Amino acid sequence: MRSHVKGLIFAGAAVLAFSSGLRARMGQQAGAAKSPAASAPAPAHDLSGVWNMHSSPAQRKFLGSTYTQEGPEMTPWGKAKYDASKPSNGPRSNALKVTDDPVLRSCLPPGTPRIYLQPFPLQFVQTPKEVIILYEYDHTVRHIFVDGRPHPADITPTYMGHSIGEWDGNTLVVDTTGFNDKTWLDRDGHHHTDELHVVERFHRVDRDNLQIDITMEDPKALAKPWIAQLNFQLKPDWDIMELACTDNAAFEDFEK
Amino acid sequence: MKDKRTIFVALLVGLMTLANLAFAHHGTANYETTKTITVKGPVSDFQFINPHVIIILDGKDETGKVQKWQGELTSPNRLTRAGWTKSSIKPGDIVTISGYPTKSGEPEIWIQKVVLASGDELPTGGGN
Numbered sequence: 001m002r003s004h005v006k007g008l009i010f011a012g013a014a015v016l017a018f019s020s021g022l023r024a025r026m027g028q029q030a031g032a033a034k035s036p037a038a039s040a041p042a043p044a045h046d047l048s049g050v051w052n053m054h055s056s057p058a059q060r061k062f063l064g065s066t067y068t069q070e071g072p073e074m075t076p077w078g079k080a081k082y083d084a085s086k087p088s089n090g091p092r093s094n095a096l097k098v099t100d101d102p103v104l105r106s107c108l109p110p111g112t113p114r115i116y117l118q119p120f121p122l123q124f125v126q127t128p129k130e131v132i133i134l135y136e137y138d139h140t141v142r143h144i145f146v147d148g149r150p151h152p153a154d155i156t157p158t159y160m161g162h163s164i165g166e167w168d169g170n171t172l173v174v175d176t177t178g179f180n181d182k183t184w185l186d187r188d189g190h191h192h193t194d195e196l197h198v199v200e201r202f203h204r205v206d207r208d209n210l211q212i213d214i215t216m217e218d219p220k221a222l223a224k225p226w227i228a229q230l231n232f233q234l235k236p237d238w239d240i241m242e243l244a245c246t247d248n249a250a251f252e253d254f255e256k
Numbered sequence: 257m258k259d260k261r262t263i264f265v266a267l268l269v270g271l272m273t274l275a276n277l278a279f280a281h282h283g284t285a286n287y288e289t290t291k292t293i294t295v296k297g298p299v300s301d302f303q304f305i306n307p308h309v310i311i312i313l314d315g316k317d318e319t320g321k322v323q324k325w326q327g328e329l330t331s332p333n334r335l336t337r338a339g340w341t342k343s344s345i346k347p348g349d350i351v352t353i354s355g356y357p358t359k360s361g362e363p364e365i366w367i368q369k370v371v372l373a374s375g376d377e378l379p380t381g382g383g384n
Contacts, residue, residue: 093285120333136333241333247306 042204045167047124047131050240051210051232053116065090065117065187067214067228078191078221085189092189096248101189102182107138107245109159111183112176112198113214115140116230123240131165131172138245144174151177157194159183172202185216185226193220208234287356287366294354295325295365304332304342311345311353311367327353327365334381344378345370 055063062069065087074082086092088099102108103118110118118137125132129147134140144163151162155178162178176198185192201213210232217225301312309329314322329335332342345351355368370378 088285095285120331238337241336243306243331243333 039206039208042170042206044170045172046126047172047202047204047210048126050121050123050235050238052121052235052238053119054209054231054233063117064119066190067113067117067186067226067230071188072185072190072216072226073223074190075219075221075223078218078223081191081221082189085184085191087184087187087189089187090189101187102184103187103245104248107248108182109140110137111159111179111185111192112142112161112163113200113216113228114184114186115142115160116212116214117187120243121235121238121240122232131174134240136240136243138243144172146172151175157181161196161198168201170204174200174202176200185221191221192216192218195220210234286358286360288359289356289366291357292354292368293357293365294352295327296350296352297322297325299345299347299349299351300324301347302342302345304335304340304344306331306333309335309340311351311370313351313353315363323363325353325363325365327355327367329367329370330381338379338381340378345372349373 053063058069072078086094086098086100088094088096088101088104096104099105103110103114109115115135115137116122118135118140120136122136123134125134129145131144131146133142133144135142140160142160142163144165146165146167148166149164151164155162157178157180159180159182161176163174163176165172165174167173177196179192179194179196181192181194183192184190185196196216196218198217199215203211203213205211212230212232214228214230215225216222216228295313295315297313297315299311299313301310303310303312309332311327311329313325313327315325316322332340335344350373352371353365353367353369354371355365358364367380370380372378
């Protein structure tokens, strides 16, 4: 089972390595966002700390609701779902009262990797068996098991998926499956099914900068893997604060 | 009400270039993001809560009519990191808020800028 997992992770890494040219072009187009000042070297196998997304002006055109300027290549099913959706964020904005965004409508957990688009910081806490990500948005937690275990043979579907990770040099490669189909891929209304498979490569470029390369695959919803890169800055003085989605319910009355 | 802006405000019609404007905010459909209006008056309520900090103030129009204006800001989590506390604004403070008006003409603003009576501007965390 372990070799199967390794194969899966390395296959994911191979996909990412193969597409590195594409990502480099996208990085150049988007203007890869990084702290301007020189930083210290990254510690080994250590993502600890509070991080906040850092984006370039070009990225800000779309990062409010999705991962790339051009969006994914969708299957006919995926496109139909997208066209019918009523997002509240992004260029096709609908009022809160009519949106069918499951996060805004029902405070459902955002799913992976949409959680990164909820614009609040995150914190990594590492134990020998896990890398735990504490997202400020709605106190969302992800447990990434780094103890060598595989995905369960018969996964119970969850909103955030089941995550296992392995260090490849100083990059944590995380493989996530076992999603239910109740979340959106992003805030723009792109859908996925329970066949969604997400690979995240967490690369701490230097002490203060973290790059996450994300690949989303879903044969039913995406005609091709959807690849994105997000950049984060270390915030040594920040603490994760409370933010409860349920407070949105009171806000709906305010917004007419 | 839609066509008449009979309010004592400085109506600044600015062209907002969309180049750096990520529609990160939900429900942007309600707001006229190509315009800016400014309202000044005493604060009647200041709610430092999620999901949006809310300032309610009494703004006077040209006829002398006082109307309750409601302005929303970003999450208190962001504003806290920009230096705000729940006491940054108190009922009675004279505050000037600027931002996007609603399309419907309701007395509401998506706040982009807050200026206190002292002239100090409170950072709004990018106005999102």
